[in-house]
Amino acid sequence: MANRFDERGFLVIPDPRELRRERREKKEAENKVIVVKSAYCPNGHDLMWDYASFCGYAGIRIGAEKPNGEKGEIVLSPIFGDHSRISLGIKLIDGEKLKLFCPECGAEIPVLTKCENCEQGEIRVLSLARNFDIANGIAFCDVVGCPSSYIVDSGELIEQAYLEG
Numbered sequence: 001m002a003n004r005f006d007e008r009g010f011l012v013i014p015d016p017r018e019l020r021r022e023r024r025e026k027k028e029a030e031n032k033v034i035v036v037k038s039a040y041c042p043n044g045h046d047l048m049w050d051y052a053s054f055c056g057y058a059g060i061r062i063g064a065e066k067p068n069g070e071k072g073e074i075v076l077s078p079i080f081g082d083h084s085r086i087s088l089g090i091k092l093i094d095g096e097k098l099k100l101f102c103p104e105c106g107a108e109i110p111v112l113t114k115c116e117n118c119e120q121g122e123i124r125v126l127s128l129a130r131n132f133d134i135a136n137g138i139a140f141c142d143v144v145g146c147p148s149s150y151i152v153d154s155g156e157l158i159e160q161a162y163l164e165g
């Protein structure tokens, strides 16, 4: 407890505005987690793939199947807010909903919630920890070209769904 009283003997209490500012700054700092370093399928397969590089960071490789049955892979940027994406073996067409699965074991990438930014999209989630944890993950819409088809924090989406619910 340092300086509970100032030099004139007045009790020093924390300024609520100061506290609010500190809290806001802390929140902003927490939001600066900008690059995903790990992403796992429900069976614990590591999906980071350094054969594709996004500003020097490894991409997130996911198996994808188009509505016409063509199968390939997509590689998402690991950088939050970055819309760049690579497709391997399939041509992506805006508005098409993809089946997404682990390229190692074929497990379907789990659905977190319905997408709010497109008609038929579902938000898929990958875990940041090997032991699959939906709350500690990253999420993205499975419809090509949807504004939500790049990665966001799944924890935030869960919080949002909770608040709206």
Ligand SMILES: [Zn+2]
Pocket: 041, 042, 043, 044, 045, 102, 103, 104, 105, 106, 107
């Ligand atoms: Zn897998």
Ligand SMILES: [Zn+2]
Pocket: 115, 116, 117, 118, 119, 121, 122, 141, 142, 143, 146, 147, 148, 149
């Ligand atoms: Zn969507």
